[in-house]
Amino acid sequence: MIVHLNGRLIPRDQARISVFDRGFLFGDGVYEGLRSFDGHLIAMPGHVRRMNEGLRAAGIEFDAASLHAASYALLEANNLRDAFVYWQVTRGEPEPGRNVRSRLPDGPMSPTVFGYAAPAPGLSTASVPGSARLVTMPDPRWSRGRLKSISLMGNVLGVLHAQARGTPDVLFTQRGLVAEASSTNVVLALPAPGGTRLVTPSLDSVSILAGVTRDVLMEIRPDIESRPVREAELALASEIVLLGTLSMVLPVVELDGRPVGEGAPGPCARGLLGDYADWIRRDISRSRPAATGAAR
Numbered sequence: 001m002i003v004h005l006n007g008r009l010i011p012r013d014q015a016r017i018s019v020f021d022r023g024f025l026f027g028d029g030v031y032e033g034l035r036s037f038d039g040h041l042i043a044m045p046g047h048v049r050r051m052n053e054g055l056r057a058a059g060i061e062f063d064a065a066s067l068h069a070a071s072y073a074l075l076e077a078n079n080l081r082d083a084f085v086y087w088q089v090t091r092g093e094p095e096p097g098r099n100v101r102s103r104l105p106d107g108p109m110s111p112t113v114f115g116y117a118a119p120a121p122g123l124s125t126a127s128v129p130g131s132a133r134l135v136t137m138p139d140p141r142w143s144r145g146r147l148k149s150i151s152l153m154g155n156v157l158g159v160l161h162a163q164a165r166g167t168p169d170v171l172f173t174q175r176g177l178v179a180e181a182s183s184t185n186v187v188l189a190l191p192a193p194g195g196t197r198l199v200t201p202s203l204d205s206v207s208i209l210a211g212v213t214r215d216v217l218m219e220i221r222p223d224i225e226s227r228p229v230r231e232a233e234l235a236l237a238s239e240i241v242l243l244g245t246l247s248m249v250l251p252v253v254e255l256d257g258r259p260v261g262e263g264a265p266g267p268c269a270r271g272l273l274g275d276y277a278d279w280i281r282r283d284i285s286r287s288r289p290a291a292t293g294a295a296r
């Protein structure tokens with residue numbers, strides 16, 4: 001695997017960072033996860049905007065716009081067309097003689113920029129929904145969930161809690177409200193007069209990530225209502241669906257050991273997945289083809 005480290009493409013076993021990097025010592029950095037289909041990166045403006053917001057909030061000087069070209073270079077170097085592309089930017093390491101344990105960054109630092117690309121399923125798999133099983137858990141994480149921090153200890157504790165209960169993933173709740181899963185946002189299909197209503201937790205009701213996939217789905221499906229979602233509404237849902245860059249649209253078939261709805265992917269999930277796959281195809285046709293062999 002060829003990785004990107006501070007502007008260079010190098011084999012993964014040659015990539016080295018300092019033990020005093022503040023990403024390693026403090027989790028002081030932000031990350032972003034991208035998808036490419038058939039050699040085209042999708043939803044790039046949303047990812048770049050979100051990463052730049054996080055960098056600005058953290059006071060780390062780096063422009064995520066440069067990751068557009070750098071991602072295509074990674075795809076080409078690894079000869080990948082359907083891939084997950086990961087980027088992490090940390091504050092970097094203090095200069096020699098500076099305090100390496102000071103919470104307040106001591107002196108100027110150059111950010112550490114690391115990226116890799118790994119194979120991921122192509123768009124043809126999007127016609128068949130997967131399925132997820134979750135357990136609920138009071139959210140142990142911090143209150144700045146919109147910041148895509150590399151400090152993911154709370155998310156790790158969540159999936160360990162789920163795994164101890166024989167379940168792959170966790171659904172976090174905050175003060176009686178539904179939040180998100182460990183790496184996805186959530187949509188509920190609730191019974192409503194004359195049909196079903198789709199709801200997703202609003203960003204001001206709980207501390208969650210403003211998912212790019214959630215944003216795209218809300219744009220193409222204005223029938224998704226963003227509002228506080230009570231934990232008690234989970235039991236009323238005929239379907240629960242997860243949204244994320246890697247998972248795309250993933251039906252939840254079991255929650256806390258009980259089937260959700262029919263216990264199988266339902267029509268709302270299929271509709272959302274179909275609409276999302278159509279949007280990806282449109283985004284691909286809008287995105288510039290890579291200058292190189294990765295996207296022709």
Ligand SMILES: Cc1ncc(COP(=O)(O)O)c(C=O)c1O
Binds near residue numbers: 184209210
């Ligand atoms: C906690 C959390 N929520 C939601 C998401 C989904 O965000 P996106 O759609 O931008 O991938 C992620 C993705 O990593 C996440 O980590």
